[in-house]
Amino acid sequence: MSIKIGILGYGNLGRGIECAVRQNPDMELRAIFTRRPPESVKILGDAPVYHIDDILAHKDEIDLLILCGGSATDLPVQTPEYAKYFSVIDSFDTHAKIPEHFDNVDKAAREGGNIAVISCGWDPGMFSLNRLYASCILPEGKDYTFWGKGVSQGHSDAIRRIEGVLDARQYTIPVDSALEAVRSGKAPELTTREKHLRECFVVAAEDADKARIENEIKTMPNYFADYDTTVHFITMEELKRDHNGIPHGGFVIRSGKTGWEGENTHIIEYSLKLDSNPEFTASVIVACARAAVRMKKEGFTGCKTIFDLPPAYLSVKSPEELRKAML
Amino acid sequence: MSIKIGILGYGNLGRGIECAVRQNPDMELRAIFTRRPPESVKILGDAPVYHIDDILAHKDEIDLLILCGGSATDLPVQTPEYAKYFSVIDSFDTHAKIPEHFDNVDKAAREGGNIAVISCGWDPGMFSLNRLYASCILPEGKDYTFWGKGVSQGHSDAIRRIEGVLDARQYTIPVDSALEAVRSGKAPELTTREKHLRECFVVAAEDADKARIENEIKTMPNYFADYDTTVHFITMEELKRDHNGIPHGGFVIRSGKTGWEGENTHIIEYSLKLDSNPEFTASVIVACARAAVRMKKEGFTGCKTIFDLPPAYLSVKSPEELRKAML
Numbered sequence: 280m281s282i283k284i285g286i287l288g289y290g291n292l293g294r295g296i297e298c299a300v301r302q303n304p305d306m307e308l309r310a311i312f313t314r315r316p317p318e319s320v321k322i323l324g325d326a327p328v329y330h331i332d333d334i335l336a337h338k339d340e341i342d343l344l345i346l347c348g349g350s351a352t353d354l355p356v357q358t359p360e361y362a363k364y365f366s367v368i369d370s371f372d373t374h375a376k377i378p379e380h381f382d383n384v385d386k387a388a389r390e391g392g393n394i395a396v397i398s399c400g401w402d403p404g405m406f407s408l409n410r411l412y413a414s415c416i417l418p419e420g421k422d423y424t425f426w427g428k429g430v431s432q433g434h435s436d437a438i439r440r441i442e443g444v445l446d447a448r449q450y451t452i453p454v455d456s457a458l459e460a461v462r463s464g465k466a467p468e469l470t471t472r473e474k475h476l477r478e479c480f481v482v483a484a485e486d487a488d489k490a491r492i493e494n495e496i497k498t499m500p501n502y503f504a505d506y507d508t509t510v511h512f513i514t515m516e517e518l519k520r521d522h523n524g525i526p527h528g529g530f531v532i533r534s535g536k537t538g539w540e541g542e543n544t545h546i547i548e549y550s551l552k553l554d555s556n557p558e559f560t561a562s563v564i565v566a567c568a569r570a571a572v573r574m575k576k577e578g579f580t581g582c583k584t585i586f587d588l589p590p591a592y593l594s595v596k597s598p599e600e601l602r603k604a605m606l
Numbered sequence: 607m608s609i610k611i612g613i614l615g616y617g618n619l620g621r622g623i624e625c626a627v628r629q630n631p632d633m634e635l636r637a638i639f640t641r642r643p644p645e646s647v648k649i650l651g652d653a654p655v656y657h658i659d660d661i662l663a664h665k666d667e668i669d670l671l672i673l674c675g676g677s678a679t680d681l682p683v684q685t686p687e688y689a690k691y692f693s694v695i696d697s698f699d700t701h702a703k704i705p706e707h708f709d710n711v712d713k714a715a716r717e718g719g720n721i722a723v724i725s726c727g728w729d730p731g732m733f734s735l736n737r738l739y740a741s742c743i744l745p746e747g748k749d750y751t752f753w754g755k756g757v758s759q760g761h762s763d764a765i766r767r768i769e770g771v772l773d774a775r776q777y778t779i780p781v782d783s784a785l786e787a788v789r790s791g792k793a794p795e796l797t798t799r800e801k802h803l804r805e806c807f808v809v810a811a812e813d814a815d816k817a818r819i820e821n822e823i824k825t826m827p828n829y830f831a832d833y834d835t836t837v838h839f840i841t842m843e844e845l846k847r848d849h850n851g852i853p854h855g856g857f858v859i860r861s862g863k864t865g866w867e868g869e870n871t872h873i874i875e876y877s878l879k880l881d882s883n884p885e886f887t888a889s890v891i892v893a894c895a896r897a898a899v900r901m902k903k904e905g906f907t908g909c910k911t912i913f914d915l916p917p918a919y920l921s922v923k924s925p926e927e928l929r930k931a932m933l
Contacts, residue, residue, distance in 0.1 A: 298866050302745045323866045377933050378926070398933055405739070407933045408917055409876075412732070414932070415893040415920040416886075418629045462879075537889055539625050539650045543881035545889075549736075550877075552789075554870035559743075562864055562872075566742040586918040586928055590735055593742040599705065601913055605741070606704050606725055606734045 282572050283309045283340060284565075285365070287331065287357065288347035289320055291525065292370065295561030296345050297323055303565060305595050309340050338364055342575075343568050345369075355380060358397060362387040362582075366575050368396040368568050370560055372403055385582035394575040395582045399567045400560035401551060402426070406531050408585050409549040413533035417545060420535020421466045425453035425474060429527025429556065437502045438479055441495050443487030446515065448522040452476040453530065464534045464544040477508040480522055482515045527556035566593040609899050610636045610667060611892075612692070614658065614684065615674035616647055618852065619697065622888030623672050624650055630892060632922050636667050665691055669902075670895050672696075682707060689714040689722040689909075693902050695895050697727040697887055704730070712909035721902040722909045726894045727887040728878060729753070733858050735912050736876040740860035744872060747862020748793045752780035752801060756854025756883060764829045765806055768822050770814030773842065775849040779803040780857065791861045791871040804835040807849055809842045854883035893920040 284300050286293045289311050300308045301324065308326040317328040329337065344365040346357050354371045361367050362384050371380050377398055388395040398404065402424070410422055431451045438447035457474050460467045479496055483489055493510045496503055513521075528551040537543050553559045567585060570592035574583065591598055596605075611627050613620045616638050627635045628651070635653040644655040656664060671692040673684050681698045688694050689711050698707050704725055715722040725731065729751070737749055758778045765774035784801050787794045806823055810816055820837045823830055840848075855878040864870050880886045894912060897919035901910065918925055923932075 295864070298864055301866075302864070374933070378930050381929055403933045405743070405874075408739075410932045411917055411921060411928060412735075412893075415896075415922075416732070416889045418922075537622070537625055537629070537882060537885040539628075543885055545881060545886050546877075546879040547732075548875075548877045548879075550873075550875045552873040552875075554872060555864060558864040558870055559872050562743045566739075569742075584929060584933055586925070586933070587916050589914050589916050590738055591913040594738060595742075595745075598913070601738060602708055602911060603705050605737045606701070606730045606911055606913070 282306045282569060283342045284568065285310045285312065285334075285337070285341040285344040286326075286347055287312045287334070287344055287361065288353065289313050289322060289328075290347065291557035292561055293345075293347040294323065295555070295558040296347060296565060297326070298558060299561045299565040302562075303569070303595065305569070306565070310337050312337075334361075335364060341365060342572050343368060345564060345568060355383070358395065359383040359387040362393055362395040363391040364393075365391075366393040366395065366571055368399055368564055368571055370400040370404075370564060371398045372400065374403065377403070381582050381584070389581045392580050394571045394579055396567055396571045396584065396588070397582060398584055399564050401553075401563060402529065404560070404563050404585055405551070406529065406549070409531040409547075410533070411586060413531070413535075413547045413549075417533055417535025417537070417547065419537075419541060420533050420545075422531065422533035423461045423469070423474075424529065424531050425458060426529040427451040427453050427475065427527070429529070429553070430522075430525050434477065434479075434502055437499060438481060438496055441492055443484045443492055445482045445484055446518055447479060447481045448518060449480075450478045452478055458530065458532075461532045461534065462546055462548065464546055466534055471505045472507060475506060477503055477506045479508065479510045480513050480518060481510060482518050483512055524554065525556045526554055527559075528552045569593055569595065609633045609896060610669045611895065612637045612639065612661075612664070612668040612671040613653075613674055614639045614661070614671055614688065615680065616640050616649060616655075617674060618884035619888055620672075620674040621650065622882070622885040623674060623892060624653070625885060626888045626892040629889075630896070630922065632896070633892070637664050639664075661688075662691060668692060669899050670695060672891060672895060682710070685722065685724060686710040686714040689720055690718040691720075692718075693720040693722065693898055695723040695726055695891055695898055697731075697891060698725045699727065699730055701730065708909050708911070716908045719907050721898045721906055723894055723898045723911065723915070724909060725911055726891050728880075728890060729856065731887070731890050731912055732878070733856065733876070736858040736874075737860070738913060740858070740862075740874040740876075744860055744862025744864070744874065746864075746868060747860050747872075749858065749860035750788045750796070750801075751856065751858050752785060753856040754778040754780050754802065754854065756856070756880070757849075757852050761804065761806075761829055764826060765808060765823055768819055770811045770819055772809040772811055773845055774806060774808045775845060776807075777805045779805055785857065785859075788859045788861065789873055789875065791873055793861055798832045799834060802833060804830055804833045806835065806837045807840050807845060808837060809845050810839055851881065852883045853881055854886075855879040896920055896922065 434449035570588040673696040761776035897915040
C-alpha cells in the first residue's frame, strides 16, 4: 500500500516535493494545500489543490503532511499546529532555535499520537548526519563545514533591500586554500574570512550611485562585513540569463587522530554539488518521510530528527535486499 | 556506568580496538582473549589477557565482545558461536556471504538473548551507509565505489605466494580520470580496468627470474589480469622503509537527477583518506558497539547491521546535546 503524501505550501520546496514523490514508486501525492486561492495555483501534476482552511477535512486521506513553509514565520507556528492532526515533516533551518522548535513540536505530536520529523534537508540534515557520524568515529578531531558554491537566498534578499538595487544574486564560495588546509589533516583554526568568499551580482537602477551600493554591501554587518566580498554590476538580462538557477552544495570534513599516541591521521569528507537546492532538500525530506511513516506504524510518536531514523527505514528496499545489494 | 568491552583476537584490528576504546570516555577495556599463550601476547595497555578457552568464565564482566578475527575462517564460526553468550560485533567483509552470515548470527543471538552487529567498518560499513543514504535520496541515479589509494592485504598475499618472491606490497589506486567523469554527473559505464590501477612493490630472491614474476603477477586471474598493473622490484630495506604503513581509503559517489523531467543533476560524494586501515575500522566498530549496547538495554535482540542503528545511538552525547550542537 502506498504512502499518501500531502504538501502544505507550494513554492520552490513544494514543487520539489511534487517532483520527488513521483520518483518514489511507493508514494503518491494526494493533496496540495495552499493559502492562495486554490484555482490560482498552477502545479506540475494532477493532484488536487485545496485551500488550507479545508485541510482537516482531508485528514484521513493523508499518511504524512510535508510542511514547505519558511523557517522565519511559517514553520514555528505550522509544525506544532499540524502535528496535532497529522504526522508531519519540515525543513526548519534556524539552527539556534531547533531545541525550542523540537520541544513545541514534540508536545503537539505526542498529544496527537503522531510522528513529526523536523529540520530535514541537507543542512540541517545530511550535513548534520555526517558531522555526527564523523565525530563518533573520530572523537579526537575537528570538523569543518563549508558551504557553496551556491546561491544564498538570505544574502540576495539583503542586497535587494538596498536603495537603487533592482535585483541581485549572491554566491557563497568556499576558499580553496582553506579546503586544502583542512584536507591535509593540519586541523587549522580558520576565521570567517578565511573560509568563504561572497560574490554578488547586482542590477542597479539606471540613475543609482553604484559606488554607494557597493560600499553598502561590503560594509553590511553580519551579512558581508566579515567576508571578502566582490560586487559585479550586470544588466537584468544578464541576471536572468546567467543566474537563474538555485545551485548549492558544500563540504563537511573531519580530520582526527587514532593510535596509542595519536600517531595516525584520518580524513572523512562528505560533499554535495547540487543543481537545485530546493529539489535536493525535497529529495531528502521524501526519503525521511518514508522512515517517519514506518516509525509511526511501529507505534512511535513525538518529535524526531534525522539522527533518530534508522538508516534502513529511509529505503523502499527490504532489509534483506539492502544487506545483499548495499552492505 | 561505562561500557565494558572485551576483545577476541589481538592482531592489527584488536590493537586498533584497544586504542579506540581509550579515546571513548564511556568505555573501558576489560579483557583480551587470545588463542596464543596469554603470557606471549604483548599489548599496549594494561588490560588482562586470557586464553580463549577461559572466555565463558568472564561472561559477566563484559557488555560486548568485539571479534577481531579474519572473515575467511574465523568469523563465520566465531560470531555465531559467541553470540550465544555475549553481545558481539564483527567486521565480516566477504560481501557475497553476508546474507548467510547474518542468518547464522541472528539465530544464535536470538537464542542467547543478545545483540550482534556484523560487517562493521568502512566497507562494509560507512561506505555501505553512504550508498544507502545516497540511493534513497536520489532514486534515479547511479553510484560508484572507488578504493584507494591503499594497501590491499589480499593482493599483497597473492604476490607473496609466487615462487621467488620474498615480500610484496600492493596498492589499489583509483583512476583520476574515472573519478572526474563520475563527478561530472555523466554517469559513465566504467570497466574494472578503467576504475582502478594496481601498483606492486616486490622483493625478489637474489636468483629469481624477475621477468617471470612480473608476468605471473600481471596475468593472475581475478587479482590482476583485469587491471593495468605496474610492478616495481625493490630491496627488503626499501620495502620496510617506504611501505611499512597500512593506509587506505576511497570514494563513494552517487550522481542522480531530480525535477519533473530529470533536468537537474546532483552529486553526493563521501571519501576517506586513512593513515591506518585497521585503526579506522576499529574506530567505526567502537562507535557502533555503543549503539549495540544501547539497543540491547532497550530489549532488542538478534543480528543488526549499521543500517539498523539509529545514528544518535553511536554518540556519547545525549539527544538534546546532539540537536543543539550538531543538527
